[in-house]
Amino acid sequence: SAVISQKPSRDICQRGTSLTIQCQVDSQVTMMFWYRQQPGQSLTLIATANQGSEATYESGFVIDKFPISRPNLTFSTLTVSNMSPEDSSIYLCVLTGQGTGGLSYNEQFFGPGTRLTVL
Amino acid sequence: GENVEQHPSTLSVQEGDSAVIKCTYSDSASNYFPWYKQELGKRPQLIIDIRSNVGEKKDQRIAVTLNKTAKHFSLHITETQPEDSAVYFCAATYSGGYQKVTFGIGTKLQVIP
Numbered sequence: 001s002a003v004i005s006q007k008p009s010r011d012i013c014q015r016g017t018s019l020t021i022q023c024q025v026d027s028q029v030t031m032m033f034w035y036r037q038q039p040g041q042s043l044t045l046i047a048t049a050n051q052g053s054e055a056t057y058e059s060g061f062v063i064d065k066f067p068i069s070r071p072n073l074t075f076s077t078l079t080v081s082n083m084s085p086e087d088s089s090i091y092l093c094v095l096t097g098q099g100t101g102g103l104s105y106n107e108q109f110f111g112p113g114t115r116l117t118v119l
Numbered sequence: 120g121e122n123v124e125q126h127p128s129t130l131s132v133q134e135g136d137s138a139v140i141k142c143t144y145s146d147s148a149s150n151y152f153p154w155y156k157q158e159l160g161k162r163p164q165l166i167i168d169i170r171s172n173v174g175e176k177k178d179q180r181i182a183v184t185l186n187k188t189a190k191h192f193s194l195h196i197t198e199t200q201p202e203d204s205a206v207y208f209c210a211a212t213y214s215g216g217y218q219k220v221t222f223g224i225g226t227k228l229q230v231i232p
Contacts, residue, residue: 043222110162
């Protein structure tokens with residue numbers, strides 16, 4: 001299975017600031033997604049990170065609030081902008097697809113997550 | 120889009136008993152149904168999955184069944200152990216084009232020793 005790393009693993013931020021989360025994968029993957037998991041809740045898809053083009057956002061999420069970059073097939077960033085306490089959550093990088101690392105088609109692999117607390 | 124409903128939201132069983140978690144999906148195009156286990160403070164991990172051309176799949180104490188006609192699928196854990204205590208998520212997706220995965224709300228399973 002692919003090795004996925006996220007940085008930072010956790011952070012405590014002040015209201016109104018922004019945080020950029022990085023996701024690094026050890027193999028080239030076609031599809032990368034960013035999910036949010038609020039305390040005690042399920043996994044909500046924020047957007048699909050498209051390599052070389054603008055991310056595809058789900059209903060309720062916009063680029064101004066959650067800008068995403070995907071410069072290549074192994075790296076992506078998610079920025080949480082102008083944060084408020086409601087943004088306190090775990091943010092997860094998830095990947096799927098068949099890459100050079102031997103991932104199974106359609107199996108999802110979750111990054112370790114970034115636990116964000118906004119004061 | 121796909122909508123996945125999962126129940127119960129919480130489940131307590133005595134050690135050794137069986138646990139069953141049920142999910143329904145709305146999109147008849149969905150053909151891949153994974154189940155994830157998330158232990159406290161950890162990331163979700165795939166524990167079993169089933170594709171639409173199969174009605175049942177078993178892996179040791181874990182089994183999953185799928186009824187395409189009724190659009191529901193279930194996770195069965197037999198001989199539960201305390202280490203089975205976790206949150207379980209069902210999910211549905213269409214594997215034909217790298218479609219996004221839709222997750223259920225999760226079931227918190229507690230196995231009482």
